[in-house]
Amino acid sequence: MIEAAFPVLGAAFVVLCVLPVCALLAKGVLLLLERDEAGGALHGLDLRYALLTFASVLPLVWFVSAGLQQVWSGGSELACLLDHGARGECAETAFFLLTLGASVLLLTVPAWRDHVAPPAASSEAQQALAQRLERVFAAHPALQSLRGRVHATRAADFAIGTHGLFRLRIFVGVAFAARLTDDMLASALGHESEHVRSLDPLRYVLLRATQAINPLGRVLLAPHVARWYAAREAHCDREAVLRGASPLPLADAIVRAARPSAREQVALGARDVEMLTFRVRMLMAFSERPPARCCEQGPAVAPMVLVLLALTVFLPGEIGADVLDTLHACSERALHSLVR
Amino acid sequence: MEVVWSKRLVSFAVSDVLAELEKQREIAYTTVMTTVVRLHDKGLLDRVRDGRRYLYSPKVTREQFLESTAWTVLDEAVGGRAAMAMLVDKVSEASAGELDALEELIRQRREELGA
Numbered sequence: 001m002i003e004a005a006f007p008v009l010g011a012a013f014v015v016l017c018v019l020p021v022c023a024l025l026a027k028g029v030l031l032l033l034e035r036d037e038a039g040g041a042l043h044g045l046d047l048r049y050a051l052l053t054f055a056s057v058l059p060l061v062w063f064v065s066a067g068l069q070q071v072w073s074g075g076s077e078l079a080c081l082l083d084h085g086a087r088g089e090c091a092e093t094a095f096f097l098l099t100l101g102a103s104v105l106l107l108t109v110p111a112w113r114d115h116v117a118p119p120a121a122s123s124e125a126q127q128a129l130a131q132r133l134e135r136v137f138a139a140h141p142a143l144q145s146l147r148g149r150v151h152a153t154r155a156a157d158f159a160i161g162t163h164g165l166f167r168l169r170i171f172v173g174v175a176f177a178a179r180l181t182d183d184m185l186a187s188a189l190g191h192e193s194e195h196v197r198s199l200d201p202l203r204y205v206l207l208r209a210t211q212a213i214n215p216l217g218r219v220l221l222a223p224h225v226a227r228w229y230a231a232r233e234a235h236c237d238r239e240a241v242l243r244g245a246s247p248l249p250l251a252d253a254i255v256r257a258a259r260p261s262a263r264e265q266v267a268l269g270a271r272d273v274e275m276l277t278f279r280v281r282m283l284m285a286f287s288e289r290p291p292a293r294c295c296e297q298g299p300a301v302a303p304m305v306l307v308l309l310a311l312t313v314f315l316p317g318e319i320g321a322d323v324l325d326t327l328h329a330c331s332e333r334a335l336h337s338l339v340r
Numbered sequence: 341m342e343v344v345w346s347k348r349l350v351s352f353a354v355s356d357v358l359a360e361l362e363k364q365r366e367i368a369y370t371t372v373m374t375t376v377v378r379l380h381d382k383g384l385l386d387r388v389r390d391g392r393r394y395l396y397s398p399k400v401t402r403e404q405f406l407e408s409t410a411w412t413v414l415d416e417a418v419g420g421r422a423a424m425a426m427l428v429d430k431v432s433e434a435s436a437g438e439l440d441a442l443e444e445l446i447r448q449r450r451e452e453l454g455a
Binding site: 040041159223252255257258259272273274278282284285287289291 | 345346348401402403406407409410411413414415426435436438439442443445446449450453
């Protein structure tokens with residue numbers, strides 16, 4: 001039984017102690033960032049996203065990297081308190097990685113499973129939408145990149161949304177499309193094209209998954225996640241206008257998409273209306289004076305994220321897997337003292 | 341500020357705002373003057389002396405002003421449950437009146453811009 005100590009207790013320690021501490025640290029940095037009102041609530045979204053996800057991703061990557069390097073180098077028996085006989089092979093690090101992987105998989109399954117595409121509409125509805133889209137694309141060359149990506153859905157009360165992790169598709173509700181003018185449809189597609197360009201559905205699912213892994217993720221980071229989602233949608237409005245969408249038709253499309261049908265039961269309250277009003281007012285401001293492209297820390301975030309990830313992957317090999325060794329030894333000592 | 345932004349007033353006197361507001365309703369000069377002075381005190385308007393009166397100009401655009409209020413709005417955000425990237429979350433039926441008001445606001449802005 002003692003062979004299971006490190007795989008089980010080690011994985012539990014990572015999930016139940018390391019991840020919450022990282023969530024706490026991320027919350028501290030997020031609070032500092034959000035307190036800096038001059039930075040603007042709608043800016044620095046990539047940095048905030050990196051903090052929200054890295055609170056779970058970086059520690060996991062660190063332990064997996066350290067574990068893999070230890071498995072390959074066969075160094076885990078040095079920390080192991082157990083006698084593995086003449087062969088001296090210690091497979092516990094491999095089992096630790098398997099346990100950790102299985103825990104992550106189990107905890108994140110709901111996040112991946114919820115990402116379901118709405119049902120496709122009939123071929124007639126698809127054709128009608130395709131004909132309309134031809135007109136829209138001809139009038140708005142900036143939307144050409146969406147050719148072949150836009151599909152009609154028969155899902156009742158579905159407005160418009162982007163689905164897919166790597167092969168992204170935009171779904172438009174048949175009834176919703178019928179309520180929009182071509183200008184409104186083009187502007188709404190402009191908004192969705194920003195989601196496509198930034199692989200937002202993948203980002204959303206990753207964010208949900210990292211929240212699900214972290215036991216304190218939901219408690220500590222939920223308000224920051226909600227703010228990030230809301231700001232992200234406002235950001236896509238701005239980007240759509242920068243890429244040629246008309247602000248007022250987009251505002252109109254947003255209000256129409258937010259209106260539930262008589263059948264629909266929507267439990268959201270006035271708080272969501274406040275955000276909706278804010279977006280509409282921003283678009284009205286853009287109709288007076290076009291927005292300027294923002295030059296905040298966005299471009300610097302991607303290299304920073306890559307460097308951080310690379311360091312997390314390679315550092316355990318360079319400076320030794322002391323953390324993993326300590327965890328290994330402590331797990332076995334803890335179980336040993338319990339059994340005794 | 342609504343009048344200043346929507347009418348794109350760059351350098352204006354209290355009487356210019358009064359003239360715009362009087363198109364919509366009857367309003368006293370002193371009311372408008374008090375409001376304009378308060379907006380200046382709050383840092384939303386700049387002013388320079390022009391003889392016996394002041395000429396005002398907006399210090400912030402509507403977008404800048406809205407952005408400065410964004411944290412307050414975002415503090416109330418409760419969304420973020422969607423697994424897909426949606427244009428907007430639907431609001432409750434109870435908010436139909438607010439949606440009507442927003443549609444009316446957009447319609448008015450269309451008319452203003454058209455005019």
